[in-house]
Amino acid sequence: MQGEMITFESQSGTCQGYLALPESGKGPSVIVLQEWWGLVDHIKEICDRFAAAGFIALAPDLYHGESTSSPDDAGRMMMAINIERTANDLRGAVQYLLSHAGNTSKSVGTVGFCMGGQLSLFAACSNEQVGACVNFYGIHPDVTPDIASLEAPVLGFFAENDSSVPPSAAKQLEADLKAAGKKVSIHIYPNADHAFFNNTRPEVYHQAYAEDAWDKTLTFFRQELSQ
Template sequence: MGSLIDFQSNGDTASGYLALPDGRRGPGVIVVQEWWGLDSGIKEMADRLAAAGFVALAPDLYHGELAGHTEMDKAGELMQSLPPERAARDMSGAVDYLAEHDATTSDGIGVMGFCMGGMLTFLLAAQRPDRIAAAVPFYGFPQGDSQPDYRDIEAAIQGHMAEHDDFFPPDAARALEAELQAMGKDVTLTVHPGSGHAFMAPHNALGTQDQALYDRIWPQVTEFLHSHLPPN
């Protein structure tokens, strides 16, 4: 079970949910929220990372605002009103917090995000190539005007996308994978057959959670993160 903490964010203060492994030390991983906010599902994902040996920090990008899992309109409003500069600042501050934390054993930091957080995972990897060494986006990626300069990314990327997804279409995911691979990036974006958007979500707000798929993917994810975030 983790706890809420505060950290510095470019001269301001932000907060987040920090989960430590039983051994109290491990590689650092940022967990980026869905459009609901820092909810029970994201905290559970941070706890699961901690159980797998990671120091996990989920920054609260909405600064205390939260949408219930039946409030899709509110979630959409919160996402649309999120100041991009503040989100970038808070995620970067979370990276620095983890990198400097006594419990963190790796120079490189990982990032994992879901839906909106999957999109922000790519942005953080491009924003902080000095620290982000591994990225795991789930059913989310930048589209249109929100795309960063992918040339800046140094991280290895293992993405997991849904086949039935109106938010982040699988054809667009495959096109992004081809674009990044053509740049020489270490990236795989797997579109999982039969899956729906939010297939990893513990709260199952959309009715698409797939436990069998989760059980198959999770060991791949933790192995990938451990392999790209070795002890310093």
């Protein structure tokens, strides 16, 4: 890992997170939001990839020290997450990045995967300082973003064979955002499964789609966070 664990202030106390900086120490800032497994090495590596691409990237530890490789435990931890504390932690992460000496953007980007995808949209709807939102197959039954409050454009990536977030759900999200007058671009990859971006899970990983989504994400953040 190239980054380091840091502690930042939250209205719920303090929160730890993994922070990765570009070689120059300066760049636009993005928040990377974990899957239901927790703040595992895969999420930290995504932060490192953002840093290599010129971004300051912070992944807050929303489980506060817990992580797992067990689907049963992951489901339990996802459903047990305290939404109010999570909202405060996300707000704290936004403020930490905006006040970071190396930050060059007036707003921050959010990107998340699975549970984190829904939290990415939730954060964007809850914080006007979020200037760009990326949602990879986001899901959490207890997290309901306030779309009316959303100011950031949304980029979404979903999978045709995803039983957790089927194409119908992705299309409904797109319709809801457009009906509310929001800027949105949704991509549904054919013959892809949930978590197709996760290269630590060979049973679902799709390299070509993951690379395409990554390129689109970088382009999106570079465009929206430079404004």
